[in-house]
Amino acid sequence: MKKYILPLVALLLLLSSCRKEKLEIVNPHHRRVDNFTQQFEAVWTGIDYGYLFWDRDTVDWDARHDELLPIFQDFDSRRNVSDDEVAMAYQQLVRGLLDHHMQVSVRNLLTGHEFSVDPAIFEVPSRPYYHYTYLYNQIDILKSLPGITDFTEGTGSTRVYTALLPGTGDKKIAYLRFTNFYLTYQCYGNYNGWLPLRKFFGNDPINGVTDGWAGSDDVEAIIIDVRGNGGGMLQDLRTFMGALAPSRLDLGYSRTKEGLGRLDYSAWTPFFIDPPANHLDGSKKIVLLTDVNSVSCSEITALMVQAIPNAVVIGERTYGATCPLIDGGNDMLYSGVFGDLEKYGYYVYTSNFDLVDKNFYSHEGVGVEPDIECLFDIEALADGHDNQLDRALEFIRSGK
Amino acid sequence: MTTKLHWRSWEASPPTIANNLLTYLRMNAKNSLIYLRMNIKGIILAAVLCSATSAFCQTESLGNRLFPAQAVSQWNAGLAGGISTNTIDIDVAYASDLRYASSNGFNAGATVAYHPTGWLSFNSGVLMVQKNWSLSRHNAQVTSVKTNATNNYIALPLAMEISMGRTFKVCGFFGGYVGYWLSGHREGKSLSVSYLVSGASDDMNYDEDYQFNTVRDNRFDAGLTYGVALRCDVARLLQISAELRWYYGLTDLQKNYMENLLPRYNTTRTISLGVSYWL
Incomplete structure (x- = not known):
């Protein structure tokens, strides 16, 4: 029997080594x-293991590696x-990726110059409705609207504008526009940017709607204008936009990476x-104005507004950077920002x-469709009309 | 030493059932006294093994006496079941705070064996084997994240078995298996963006059936199987067995869907008790 045992043990050891090596x-x-x-390998590998959308992205990432490696070796x-050659090579690397937050910044190791490329840089401008957001022209038109009162403009890196517009009868429409989601910082920083927020939300805007216009019985409707808003801090969503909701807003599901495999995800929660x-309390009409340059938190705000009864989104399909990130999260979530x-x-x-x-639909790379x-x-802007704001006012006044 | 004494006593006086029982009790008592007199502390395990061996031998003798024809066929078939303990062998690379741990489960199924000779046989069967694992994070920022995974596999092992003994056999076996990942379940706690936005920590728990990803999950399972078993014919047509078996997976749990794939394999140990019928 011994003559069988030794070969079997040898066979066992041989076969057990058939597993792939680490x-x-x-x-x-x-x-x-x-x-x-x-540098290329670091960027490629970081995206390979940490990119969030490999389950639905159509880019052949392995082929990109094989295609571009000889260029970097050259x-x-x-x-x-x-710099143009390096930038072109990296732009070619990320071309077509879904992630519209993505920005790859690299240094030309020979010239020392630094620059960035991103996947959305060609996709968004290629949309037929793409346009620049003429913030200051639109604000000038706002200020000249008949019946407008209490126009207030904050200062600071986040531009905040508020005003009261005429509604039906004696009622008013409260208008709020801001250029990014750093409102909490504005409040804690005690910048002048706080002043319009205090008018809109009340003297203690960090704690929601208190004695500001938004809660006043004289105000029948609210317009939140996030056209051209580049996004910012997630905390602002609850503090300011959440204050407009009558109850918990169920927006969908989120997940993170849970390992380094491209398809290693956590469960949806x-x-x-x-x-x-x-x-x-949900009794006021709410209109959110969006455009193609409404990004990130602006887009999540659109999802929030669509979940609030008596609220609509008017304008354009948004930018498509709907999946948020936290800086420094790579060590924690195996995805997100990496490198230095x-x-x-x-x-x-x-x-x-x-x-x-x-409905488990992802808006990343696509944007949030408006209700209207x-x-x-x-051309209307050149004639002194903001056709999107006009449409919002028409909806509030006519109900359609 | 006690075992030899035991056999010799039987050779001198062939036992009846009553004698066998008395002998068994007497010998166990005698064994105990011998060990106590030897003053070897900490050898309780040896005593237990000795007693167990005596019991098995007694059973053999009893079986032989009652049913002189040991087996009536070269085939036997039966049922087996027990516990499984799975370890997932995974390359986490630089995600060093990911900790995969072994988890227990169950195994059960039908077994069959073919015995061309007295010392050589081939065992096989169809078994449900749970290959479970758990995952936790050991990162100061992420401590609450955890996953308990239940994975149900069907396995078809085929092993060559070499045995020593006649009615009571000590066996070693080695072979291969193929299997299929039938279903799974996940429960645990996940990070949620709601926590960042609202500071809400509830509703981060999940408990759901596992949804297979057809691009990633390799549901085909194959590998080596080996182990040891104790098998004993307790009656003319019945055999009981205790088995310690390993399933050493050689198929990655993932399909080869990316270039630098970090491999992961199951290694499952099962302990099972079985009863089979000589056909």
């Missing part, structure tokens, strides 16, 4: 690079590589926003919370 992978979040090839063999202690431009010569800004709506589409009309 890979040697350097964490792309903290990788020191000495040449273009290493850079390493040369003494002069222009409910994505909801609870209103702060002081919030509206100053230290390592590369930095990638990308999402780390995947969001879908209640009203495309920007530059």
Whole structure:
């Protein structure tokens, strides 16, 4: 019997070595690079393991690697590589990716110059309704509207505008516009930007709607204008936008990466926003104005408004950067921002919370569709009319 | 030493059922006294094994006496079941705070064996084997995230078995298996963006059936199986067995869907008790 046992043990050991060997992978979040090839590998690997949308992105990432690696190897063999060449190579790398938050910043290791590329840079402008947001022209038109009172403009990096517009009968329409979601900072910083917020929400805007216009019986409707709003801090969503909701807003589901495999995801968990202690009761009409340059938190605000009864989104399909991120989250979530431009010569800004709506539809790379589409009309603007604001006022006054 | 004494006593006086029982009790008592007199502390395990061996031998003798024809066929078939303990062997690379731990489950199914000779046989069967694992995070910022995964597999092992003994057999076996990942379940706690927005920590729990990802999940399972078993014919047509078996997966749990795929494999240990019928 012994003559069988030894060969069997040998066979067992031989077969047990059939498992794949472990890979040697350097964490792309903290990788020191000495040449273009290493820089490319760090960026490619970081996106390979940390990108959030591999379950639905159509880019062949492995093919991109094989296609571009020789180009970066060629850079390493040369003494002069222009910034344009490096930028073009990285733009080619990220071309077509869904993540509209993504921005890849790199340093030309020969010239020392730094620059950024992103996947949305060609996609969004290619939309037929794409346009620049003429903030100051639109504000000038707002100020000249008949019946407008109490126009207030805040100062600071976040521009905040409020005004009261005439509604039906003696009622008013409260208008609020801001250029990004750093309102909480504005309040804590005690900047002048706080003043319009105090008018709109009340003297204690951090705690929701208190004695401001939004809660006044004289105000029948509210217009929140996030056209051209570039997004910002997630905390603002609850503090300010959540205050407009009568109850918890069930927006859909979120998940994160849960490992380094492209398809290693956590389970979906409910994505909801609870209103702060002081919030509206749902009796006022709410209109959110969006355009193609409404990004990130502006787009989540659109999802919030669509979940509020008696509220509509008017304007255009938004930018398509709906999945949020937290800076420094890569070590925590295996996705999101990685690298350090100053230290390592590369930095990638990308999402780390995947969001879908209640129907499990992802708006990333697509944008949020308005309830009532009203495309920007530059000729009307030239004639002194903001056709999208006009449409919002018409909806409030006519109900359709 | 006690075992030899035991056999010799039987050779001198062939036992009846009553004698066998008395002998069994007497020998166990005698064994105990011998060990106590030897003053070897901490050898309780040896005593237990010795007693168990005596019991098995007694059973063999009893079976032989009652049913002189040990087996009536080269085939036997039966049922087996027990517990399984699975370890997921995974390359986490730089995600070093991911901790995968072993989890217990169950295994149960039908077994069949073919015995061409007295010492060689081939065992097989169709078994449900749970290959469970748990995941936790050991990161100061993320401590609450955890997953308990239940995975139900069907396995068809085929192993060559070599045994020592006649009615009571000590066996070792080695072979391969193929299987299929039938279903799964996940429960645990996940990070939620609601926590960042609202500070709400509730509703982060989940408890759901696992949805297979056809691009990633490799539901085909195959690998090596090996182990040891104790098998004993307790009656003319019945055999009972206790088995310690390993399923050493050689198929990655994932399809080869990305270039730098980090491999992950199951290694499952089962302990099962079975009863089979000589056909």
